Each structure stands twice: as structure tokens, then as C-alpha cells.
Amino acid sequence: MIFNYPNGKRYNPKPEQAVKIKKEKNTAYSNRGMTLEEDLNETNSYYLDRAIAVIHKKPTPVQIVNVDYPRRSAAVIKEAYFKQASTTDYNGVYKGRYIDFEAKETKFSTSFPLKNFHEHQIVHMKSVLDQGGICFVILRFSTEEEVFLLEASHLLTFWDRMKSGGRKSITKEEVKDFGNQISLGLNPRIDYIKVIDYLYKLS
Template identity: 80%
Template sequence: MNFSYPNGKRYVPKEQAAARAGKEKNLAYSNRGMTLEQDLNETNEYYLNRGTAVIHKKPTPVQIVNVDYPRRSAAVIREAYFKQASTTDYNGIYRGKYIDFEAKETKFSTSFPLKNFHAHQISHMKAVLDQEGICFVILRFSSENQVYLLEAEHLLAFWSRMEAGGRKSITRAEVEEFGHIIPLGYQPRIDYIKVIDYLYNLS
């Protein structure tokens, strides 16, 4: 039997309402776009499992300041702080070449803010290039879910422009001109190796 409130709204038992809300929440989560980090981690796992490349995300340094030992065999971290990363997000090897890159995303659709990068990361990228490593950044415009690979030498040029008093971002037109769009797929999700093959004749 169905019941309705005086305003005409149908009465739904709490149990059914909770189950429905949970189902809608799960559906919403399943439809959300994955983060750039998740997509890249899945891509790198795909490469690793198929013997294509060995690329890993560097662990985030953490400073632990307070630990409790409720049992001799267990420790509980009560207080910790993230240290500022000293280099880039990912590194590894592909066809005998050292690979090093940073991954960033922005909600802006017309430019990519350079404040997303840190001076020590820029210095690290320059050092990698000086050693003839392959270094780049992967940029995602999250509003349109478009991903680009931008070689580090271009990022360094835009950074130098900013330090000289120029604009504090890379325009979308510049990303499109100097970068390389990476079509999103299923497996792998972000196949940046194809772009590396094209740029460095490694295929």
C-alpha cells in the first residue's frame, strides 16, 4: 500500500530512502572522472604489466611528529605533515631512456597557471635535460577533460618569461601550439608513450 503526505509527496520508508540514496551516490561516484593521478597510475601499471616501460609515481615525503604505541606490535601515527616534494611526480625507464615528468591539472579552460609548479621542480627538470633525459609535463584541462604532453624545454621557456616579468600562465593557444594532445582511451587511459615514440623516434 502506498501512502502520501498532505502535500502530495509520496511516503518512502527510511530503509528504502537510505538504500535509494546509497544507490544514487554510488552511481554518481562511478560517473565521476578519475583524477589525473589515478589515470596515470593505471596507465603506468598497464605499461608495466606488458613490459612496455617501468614508470612509477614517487612517494610523497611525510614528516611524522607524533606516534603512539597502543600495543607493542602496532604503531598509530597521531600527527604528520606532508613535506614539499623535491622533484617531479613520476620517473622510470623506457627503451633505455630515463623518463621524468610532472602531472598537473587545472579547472581553467583558457590558460594553465604557472603557480602550479614550484621553482625546485623547474630546477630539477633543467637538471634532467642537462643529463639528456626525457623530461616533460602532462597537463589536463579538467573542464574539458583534455590532456596534453608539453616538453620540459617549453615549460622552462614559459617559466623564464614569467621571471622576466611576463605573464604568469601558459595560454591555451600556447599549450596547443607547443604541446601534443593525448587522446583518452580505455587501456591505457593516457597513452603518453605514443607521444614519446613520435618525439624521440623510439618506436
């Protein structure tokens, strides 16, 4: 089956990478090379298994463009496109509150580029805040292995600054000043619920 990204580029999975990731599962946590998404998925599984919170990653929307019907009772997808997600990465519920957040990482060490976000994601986050939901972004500086939770209200301020002709990134110092660093652990790996408890007095 052929998958294409929104820009038309073909998605070609590399089997050797899948094998490498599988092997790394058994190594020490500090050397696993996990992506932010994988760490968050494991964290959310930890929360779910212990009835702490119900938070899931939203599936990537797919546009099917070519289907083969080898027989009446079966259909085979021959070609499809990964569509650009229209909202954020994760949502769910915690202690009766709606949770919605986006996760991004960068290799830059002194700033976080705002181009990592899309206009429609910003609009969505504003809508969540307007409805009284808890909305934020989790930012990972991959080189230093530092992870921060930045409330959406602050992200919107930096986004508006860019739109007004200001800088096109959030400085690392601004992330530290307005965000909350999340200490990396084992179980859970990225305990962002602890930060939510602190910010919204939910504990």
C-alpha cells in the same frame, strides 16, 4: 592517525567520497570523473603489466612528529605532516631512457597558470634535461577533458618569461602549438608513450 599538510592544515579524509569513487569504477569511462593522477596510475599499470615501461608515482614524503609506543614491540603514528614533494610526480625507464614528468590539471579553459609549478620542480626538471633524461609535463584542461604533453624545455621557456616580468600563465594556444595532445582512450587511458615515441623516435 592525524595528517597535516605543509601549511599545517589538517587532512580530513571523507569516507563518503571513497564510496563514491568505488561505485564510479563500474560506470562508463566518460562519466567516471577520474582525476589526472588516477588516470595516469592506471596507464602506468597498463604499461607495467605489458612490459612496455616501468614508471611509478613517487610517494608523497611524510614527516612524522608524534609516535605512541603502546608496547615495546609496536609503534603507532599519532601525528604526521604531508611534506611538499621536492621533485616531480613520476619517474621510471622506457627503452633504456630515463623518464621524469609532472602532472597538473586546471579548470581554466584558456590558459594554464604557472603558479601550479614550484621553483624546486623547475630546477629538478632542468637537471634531468642536463643529464640527457626525457622530461615533460602532462597538462589536463579538466573542463574540456583535453590532455597535452608539453616537453620540459618549453615549460622552462615559459617559466623564464614569467620570471622576466611576462605573463604568469601559458595560453591554451601556446600549449597546442608547443605541446602534443594526447587522445583519451580506454586501455591505456592516457597513452603518453605514443607521444614519446614520436618526439624521440623510440618506436
